Amino acid sequence: MTEQSFFDLKANDKRHQEVDFSTYKDNKVVLVVNVASKCGFTPQYKALEALYQKYKDRGLVILGFPCNQFGGQEPGNEEEISSFCELNFGVTFPLMEKIEVNGDNVHPVYQFLKNAKPGVLGLTRIKWNFEKFLVDKEGKVFQRYSSFTKPESLESDIETLLG
Secondary structure, eight states, X not given: OXXXXXXXXXXXXXXXXXXXXXXXXXXXXXXXEEEOSSSTTTTHHHHHHHHHHXXXXXXXXXXXXXXXXXXXXXXXXXXXXXXXXXXXXXXXXXXBOOBOSSSTTOOHHHHHHHHHSOOGGGOOSOOSTTOEEEEXXXXXXXXXXXXXSOGGGGHHHHHHHHO
């Protein structure tokens, strides 16, 4: 049996349409972020969008997964979230359906990411909004970054993976 790849997974976008990640296989580097609109880290949307604009033509995809599991900081529905992100931060990278990243109802994408790259002391749970996972062109999780890691500091890793 072959090892599972990120590109074997699927998730729904903000319009509840299924996105098959196999469409990103072999030519995309993917940055996955659990996002929230009412968080101290919310201004990272601006830096994430800047990264997306800088590298999207070279193969970077950023997927934002709204999550309301941390302090109730993402209470809106997908339409409200999307509108907020576009109006306040000019977000054009794909936003996905709101999901859970921890607990009994953890989304399969986050189950995969957390198991592939556990955090400090081998703990897998997501600690807060705006944790980031960088996935290489083969669908392997290259690195996991904390909420405190500024998106712009990921540029060298993104450059490395884009080749």
